[in-house]
Amino acid sequence: MARTRVKLSYITNDATRKATYKKRKKGLVKKASELSTLCDVEACVVIYSSACDSQPEVWPSTVTAHRMLSNFKEMPAIEQRNRTVTQESLVRKRIAKVEEQLKRLREKNRRKELTQVMYQNIGGNGNTMKKEDLNDLSWLIDQNLNAIDNRLHMRIESFVLQEK
Amino acid sequence: MARTRVKLSYITNDATRKATYKKRKKGLVKKASELSTLCDVEACVVIYSSACDSQPEVWPSTVTAHRMLSNFKEMPAIEQRNRTVTQESLVRKRIAKVEEQLKRLREKNRRKELTQVMYQNIGGNGNTMKKEDLNDLSWLIDQNLNAIDNRLHMRIESFVLQEK
DNA sequence: CAACCTATATATAAGAG
DNA sequence: TCTCTTATATATAGGTT
Numbered sequence: 001m002a003r004t005r006v007k008l009s010y011i012t013n014d015a016t017r018k019a020t021y022k023k024r025k026k027g028l029v030k031k032a033s034e035l036s037t038l039c040d041v042e043a044c045v046v047i048y049s050s051a052c053d054s055q056p057e058v059w060p061s062t063v064t065a066h067r068m069l070s071n072f073k074e075m076p077a078i079e080q081r082n083r084t085v086t087q088e089s090l091v092r093k094r095i096a097k098v099e100e101q102l103k104r105l106r107e108k109n110r111r112k113e114l115t116q117v118m119y120q121n122i123g124g125n126g127n128t129m130k131k132e133d134l135n136d137l138s139w140l141i142d143q144n145l146n147a148i149d150n151r152l153h154m155r156i157e158s159f160v161l162q163e164k
Numbered sequence: 165m166a167r168t169r170v171k172l173s174y175i176t177n178d179a180t181r182k183a184t185y186k187k188r189k190k191g192l193v194k195k196a197s198e199l200s201t202l203c204d205v206e207a208c209v210v211i212y213s214s215a216c217d218s219q220p221e222v223w224p225s226t227v228t229a230h231r232m233l234s235n236f237k238e239m240p241a242i243e244q245r246n247r248t249v250t251q252e253s254l255v256r257k258r259i260a261k262v263e264e265q266l267k268r269l270r271e272k273n274r275r276k277e278l279t280q281v282m283y284q285n286i287g288g289n290g291n292t293m294k295k296e297d298l299n300d301l302s303w304l305i306d307q308n309l310n311a312i313d314n315r316l317h318m319r320i321e322s323f324v325l326q327e328k
Numbered sequence: 329c330a331a332c333c334t335a336t337a338t339a340t341a342a343g344a345g
Numbered sequence: 346t347c348t349c350t351t352a353t354a355t356a357t358a359g360g361t362t
Contacts, residue, residue, distance in 0.1 A: 021205065024203070044209070
């Protein structure tokens, strides 16, 4: 995507492929993180590369990925229900409502887990955190910073309005 | 990333957020697909959005995601072995070798599965394929096209050399 | 290697229909 | 809401250090 347009097929040259892998892996994870923040959705990315990384790359964390995929196993049941035509719209509405609750609970849970991790580790022995935890933690901190930032702006705006 | 720089925080406006979600989801999946092809790695992306999609977005397929995540559960054992310091380099080498074999087997398996799906569906009743299968199939076709393309170029080159 | 450097290729925010 | 357009923001290929 730069300097030259690259053909979309396996890169034979080892060095080039490894370089591309590192760059694009970083980019992919960044995009996933942005989507997650901008649209408040849960997302995970898993990359297996036996050649480049000794361990699979998992974003945002092993724990999250596991949770997402185990939720995933429940899907067929929901899908079946969605396919049922009997009183379809009513059922759909109920499902949507339950999904909304579920989502809130997941979010709450996620924050709780992460906050715990944060307190366990900040000021502690330093590097007991795994990379995945750091990723999740970084996300949490970003979210909190954004919340603070928004509140600050609101306060500044109301202050400015009072002055007028 | 265009026209205006967007602040990296939750998009409050429903329409805007939904539009952004659709665009970025598409982009993310494209990037994952490209990484997978360019570097020959297995990758999967899962996005849960109770607000925007009624179903989670899964790339490349439900089957693949399941497989990747269940392989994932085996990790702790491997990680433990990696942490063992006894004859570390030798053990690592053996692990690398086994991982390489495993990777080849997975790839072989993946192709087999997909080819089966392909034959089951092409020329059949038309739309019994799920979106995820289509994604995987599309990947398989791309791979085959690339292979054909490469072989064609080789033949052309050898032909040109003969002419000289 | 890894980190940094730019010319280009892509992604995408807004706006229009 | 969806699609198309287009100005900008980002990502990144190929080098350099």
